[in-house]
Amino acid sequence: xxxxxxxxxxxxxxxxxxxxxxxxxxxxxxxxxxxxxxxxxxxxxxxxxxxxxxxxxxxxxxxxxxxxxxxxxxxxxxxxxxxxxxxxxxxxxxxxxxxxxxxxxxxxxxxxxxxxxxxxxxxxxxxxxxxxxxxxxxxxxxxxxxxxxxxxxxxxxxxxxxxxxxxxxxxxxxxxxxxxxxxxxxxxxxxxxxxxxxxxxxxxxxxxxxxxxxxxxxxxxxxxxxxxxxxxxxxxxxxxxxxxxxxxxxxxxxxxxxxxxxxxxxxxxxxxxxxxxxxxxxxxxxxxxxxxxx
Amino acid sequence: xxxxxxxxxxxxxxxxxxxxxxxxxxxxxxxxxxxxxxxxxxxxxxxxxxxxxxxxxxxxxxxxxxxxxxxxxxxxxxxxxxxxxxxxxxxxxxxxxxxxxxxxxxxxxxxxxxxxxxxxxxxxxxxxxxxxxxxxxxxxxxxxxxxxxxxxxxxxxxxxxxxxxxxxxxxxxxxxxxxxxxxxxxxxxxxxxxxx
Numbered sequence: 001x002x003x004x005x006x007x008x009x010x011x012x013x014x015x016x017x018x019x020x021x022x023x024x025x026x027x028x029x030x031x032x033x034x035x036x037x038x039x040x041x042x043x044x045x046x047x048x049x050x051x052x053x054x055x056x057x058x059x060x061x062x063x064x065x066x067x068x069x070x071x072x073x074x075x076x077x078x079x080x081x082x083x084x085x086x087x088x089x090x091x092x093x094x095x096x097x098x099x100x101x102x103x104x105x106x107x108x109x110x111x112x113x114x115x116x117x118x119x120x121x122x123x124x125x126x127x128x129x130x131x132x133x134x135x136x137x138x139x140x141x142x143x144x145x146x147x148x149x150x151x152x153x154x155x156x157x158x159x160x161x162x163x164x165x166x167x168x169x170x171x172x173x174x175x176x177x178x179x180x181x182x183x184x185x186x187x188x189x190x191x192x193x194x195x196x197x198x199x200x201x202x203x204x205x206x207x208x209x210x211x212x213x214x215x216x217x218x219x220x221x222x223x224x225x226x227x228x229x230x231x232x233x234x235x236x237x238x239x240x241x242x243x244x245x246x247x248x249x250x251x252x253x254x255x256x257x258x259x260x261x262x263x264x265x266x267x268x269x270x271x272x273x274x275x276x277x278x279x280x281x282x283x284x285x286x287x288x289x290x291x292x293x294x
Numbered sequence: 295x296x297x298x299x300x301x302x303x304x305x306x307x308x309x310x311x312x313x314x315x316x317x318x319x320x321x322x323x324x325x326x327x328x329x330x331x332x333x334x335x336x337x338x339x340x341x342x343x344x345x346x347x348x349x350x351x352x353x354x355x356x357x358x359x360x361x362x363x364x365x366x367x368x369x370x371x372x373x374x375x376x377x378x379x380x381x382x383x384x385x386x387x388x389x390x391x392x393x394x395x396x397x398x399x400x401x402x403x404x405x406x407x408x409x410x411x412x413x414x415x416x417x418x419x420x421x422x423x424x425x426x427x428x429x430x431x432x433x434x435x436x437x438x439x440x441x442x443x444x445x446x447x448x449x450x451x452x453x454x455x456x457x458x459x460x461x462x463x464x465x466x467x468x469x470x471x472x473x474x475x476x477x478x479x480x481x482x483x484x485x486x487x488x489x490x
Contacts, residue, residue: 067362067375067390067398070443070464075404081456082408082449173349197350197399227346227389229396256345 046252046260046282053262055248055276060232109159116152123149174259175252176285177222177233179203181267182214187240188269193222194234202236213266221264228256235264235278241271248275252282259285331392333370336361336418336446339391343376346389346396351380354387357408359446361418362390369418369444373397379408409448412459415479418444421461425475428484430465439467451476452485460485 071078123145177193183205192202201222203209209219230253238245254260262282270277336359347354358377365371373392380387386406390398422430422444433439443464449456451474458478465473476486 063397065362065373065390065398067373067388067400068358068360068377068402069362070360070445071358071375071377071402075406078447079404079406081451082406173345197401225349227349227396227399228342229346229399256342 046255046284048284048286050263050281050283053250053252053280053282055235055250055278055280057248057274057276059234059249060251062232105162109162112155113159116155119152120149172225173228173254173256174224175222175226175254175262176220176259177262177264178218178220179264179266180213180216180218181265181269181279182210183266183269186266186269186271188237188266189240190238191221191264191266192234192236192238194236195222195224195226196231196233197227198224200234200236218263226254226260228254233262235275235280237269237275237278242274246274248278250280255284261285331372333366333372334374335368335370336374336444337415339374339376339394342391342394342396343378343389346399347376347378347387350378350387351383351385353382354378354380355410357386357406357410357447359411361444362392365418365422365441365444367422369420369422371418371444377402377406377408379406379410381407411446411448412480415446415459416461416482418446418461420482421446421477421479422463424477424482424484425461425463429473429475429487430463433465433467433470433473437467437470439465439470439473442466442472446479452478454485458485 127142127145175195179191188205190202190204192200194200203219203221205213205219212219230251233250233252235248235250236245237247250262252260252262260282261284262280265279265281268277268279340356344356347356355378356376357379360375360377361371362373362375363371373390375388375390375398378387378389379385384405384407386402386404386408388398388400388402389396422441430441434441441463443462445462445464446459447462448459451462452458452460459480461477461479463475463477465475467473471489474486474488474490475484477483478485
């Protein structure tokens with residue numbers, strides 16, 4: 001007699017699919033944020049190539065952590081101590097602070113530049129007086145003067161590289177938000193960006209801005225320093241279809257000392273879906289200065 | 295004869311394997327989720343906090359440091375809080391650093407124009423060692439206490455020389471008054487201790 005399983009009424013292929021689905025579900029569950037308090041990790045870190053970011057309808061939850069508990073619990077006492085500190089003269093010797101050696105070096109570099117300019121000027125004067133190279137010796141003198149000028153040029157290049165390192169090396173974390181794409185018939189009249197802890201920046205889309213977008217250009221909405229941390233930007237739109245305005249939220253984590261770009265493509269804007277229908281992408285702007293030697 | 299519709303693995307066996315695999319995944323995933331954040335000494339978080347503070351206001355300077363989570367041996371904690379003051383904005387902003395990143399950034403809602411910390415302050419590990427050697431260890435062992443707070447500031451707790459940047463360590467115990475230990479952040483000497 002043939003023995004039947006109690007489960008023979010179930011197609012075995014379907015069971016296999018079901019079992020596979022169970023495994024996939026578990027995998028999916030654990031592929032998400034490992035900890036509830038790591039909600040901030042969800043903010044995408046932009047790279048050199050543009051990556052799409054989602055504009056959410058609801059502000060993403062942020063982690064609630066207490067900080068500087070003792071200071072907050074004893075703020076009156078500590079502030080009182082500081083007030084007292086400022087009012088009480090204390091015995092002590094004034095101390096000078098070290099001057100940044102770079103500032104001293106700049107003076108020296110400036111003196112070198114002026115000295116080099118004098119050298120070049122006097123060499124030029126001598127050269128102009130030479131109407132005829134009378135001897136091989138004078139040719140040798142000219143060659144040595146040219147060598148001297150090359151040395152001056154090399155020194156000048158070195159000074160410029162020092163200045164470049166000092167000033168372009170002090171890049172701070174910044175964010176630029178631009179809009180592109182023709183919104184077409186969407187009744188969009190303004191768009192705003194609010195950075196966490198910052199003011200709301202609004203750009204009115206008039207005829208000029210619409211013409212720029214239609215031609216494939218971009219309009220800058222915001223550019224400024226931001227803190228290098230996970231944060232949420234509020235994107236607002238206004239127009240006839242949204243009498244009270246419409247809002248979406250983008251989570252970003254601008255890396256330290258880099259310029260992060262965020263592009264909002266208005267060509268995908270849908271009146272019914274509002275701000276979340278805008279396609280957003282982010283990338284890092286490469287602000288490195290190319291070498292003068294190519 | 296072998297039924298082709300029923301493969302070599304039985305249906306019951308298939309369910310059994312799936313659930314077994316699921317349980318294994320749960321078991322493996324759970325410890326990963328509970329992985330602790332890496333503890334670090336106070337100085338290691340200054341760079342991240344300073345970068346954020348200077349984006350907020352270029353003239354901001356560090357005025358106060360406090361552990362935001364429990365301090366372990368070696369003066370390390372998974373999260374430290376740093377307070378910056380901007381004379382230009384006349385405001386203070388807090389940055390709490392964890393795993394080298396800013397975990398919290400918020401304004402301090404009070405006027406707090408504190409003087410800047412000295413630049414050469416000793417790290418939390420050395421300050422904790424000094425306090426432990428002098429009085430901390432004895433207090434912990436005698437009263438079953440623990441270190442609750444470590445804070446670095448200038449002026450508040452060292453009346454003899456309020457201009458000094460000092461670490462203040464606060465030990466607490468369930469049935470004894472707390473122990474305060476003030477350590478000079480430049481030379482590591484214990485300046486003051488008191489109970490309260």
